[in-house]
Amino acid sequence: MADTVLLTGVSGFLGGHVALALLNAGYQVRGSLRSLGKADHVRTTLAKAGADVSRLEFVALNLLGDQGWEAAAQGCRYLVHTASPVAARMPTDKMELIRPAVEGTERALNAGLKAKVERVVLTSSMAAIAAGHDLARTTPFTAADWTNLNGRPVSAYVESKTRAERRAWELMKAAGRESDLAVINPAYIFGPLLDEDPGTSVGLIARLLKGGIPAAPRMILSIVDVRDVAAAHAAALSGANAGGRRFPMGEGSFSLMQIGDILRRRVPERADKMPRRELPDWFVRVLALFDRSLRNITGELGVIRRLDSSDAIALLGRKLIAPEEALVASAQSLIAQGLA
Secondary structure, three states: OOOEEEEEOOOOHHHHHHHHHHHHOOOEEEEEEOOHHHHHHHHHHHHHOOOOHHHEEEEEOOOOOOOOHHHHHOOOOEEEEOOOOOOOOOOOOOHHHHHHHHHHHHHHHHHHHHOOOOEEEEEOOHHHOOOOOOOOOOOOEOOOOOOOOOOOOOOHHHHHHHHHHHHHHHHHHHOOOHHHEEEEEEOEEEOOOOOOOOHHHHHHHHHHHOOOOOEEOOOEEEEEEHHHHHHHHHHHHHOOOOOOEEEEEOOOEEEHHHHHHHHHHHOHHHHHHOOOEEOOHHHHHHHHOOOHHHOOOHHHOOOOOOEOOHHHHHHHOOOOOOHHHHHHHHHHHHHHOOOO
């Protein structure tokens, strides 16, 4: 019988790709949804992607509710916790993101520990590694780095990911099982869609393709392909040396203008939609006085953060997919899905 993996957040952009990777690797997947009404859609989506969905089942779980967690983890050999709140715009009350991120991590890991799963793989983020540091830093961030929540102001999302990952390590250490936790820390995730939900990062590509960013702020994104991130989750389940470690994943940093230039060249039918100029930083800061959505990025203008992905490359046993291919795959699947 195939080993069973409890996978939280199976309907998400990353969660769907992780489910696909696990099913293709031969696992039985028990995917969590906030509502079982999404089950048929997820099953159909994964079947279209070529997965054997006879090994896929679903449970209803809520990050902010206790019901069902212990039962969901029973009989599972592994736990993969990808579910976490995201927001395109930061909420007025930061606890709207922090509370479900931290409490959801607590519920998932406590259920897994009680069920005696052999390994837990947690989806964290470069947000838990590279924020709150000196802006002048040029060296890549590694698994040894942690976001400094007491340093420069950080967003609610950054704080939620940092506190959730910190809590995961605390729980595993208290249980004497720190070596059974592996954490994946991806940069901005792009790549092909499995369904019509573009998520947050790919939603940026949709805006570009629609001409929604005619002039770009000087934002610089570190990029990783969703297929690599999903493969890293699957590899971390059984990797002999994966336990007790963090795996930063980012393969190159690009400004919004550079992303626009890539898409202008590789998706020529949308060339006229790409940004035509880069906005001066001072102008973006003035706009932020009137546009709340810009306030969280003013401190990030022109900041380059690079990740050392060598541990993730070793885990996968191959190079990461080129960022340009991740961006183009996002664009092509958005167009194919009629979302751009």
